[in-house]
Amino acid sequence: MLSAIDLPELITKDEASYEALALELATKPEKLQRIRAQLAANRTTTPLFDSARSTRNVERAYEAAYARYLAGEAPADITIREDADQ
Numbered sequence: 473m474l475s476a477i478d479l480p481e482l483i484t485k486d487e488a489s490y491e492a493l494a495l496e497l498a499t500k501p502e503k504l505q506r507i508r509a510q511l512a513a514n515r516t517t518t519p520l521f522d523s524a525r526s527t528r529n530v531e532r533a534y535e536a537a538y539a540r541y542l543a544g545e546a547p548a549d550i551t552i553r554e555d556a557d558q
Contacts, residue, residue, distance in 0.1 A: 476520040479511060529554070 474482045484490040497504045515521045529552045536550045 473520065477511065477518050478514050479507065482507070525554075 474480060482493065484493055497507070519525055532552050533550050536552070537547070540546075540548065540550075
């Protein structure tokens with residue numbers, strides 16, 4: 473979700489990194505404010521909060537999975553690519 477909202481700087485790899493980031497944000501209000509502002513701006517420009525688009529993509533994924541099932545194919549990863557007209 474952090475990648476989808478374009479905030480990769482909040483992704484941590486382990487508990488220690490998570491705690492360090494939490495402490496940094498708690499002690500550096502200017503950094504926390506910058507991230508809050510970025511989150512607010514990204515809510516209007518990233519797919520994560522576009523419910524109609526997300527619904528279309530989930531429906532397309534379900535259709536692809538069901539088509540594999542009907543064709544007797546084994547389950548597999550499904551990648552949904554966005555069309556330019558969507």
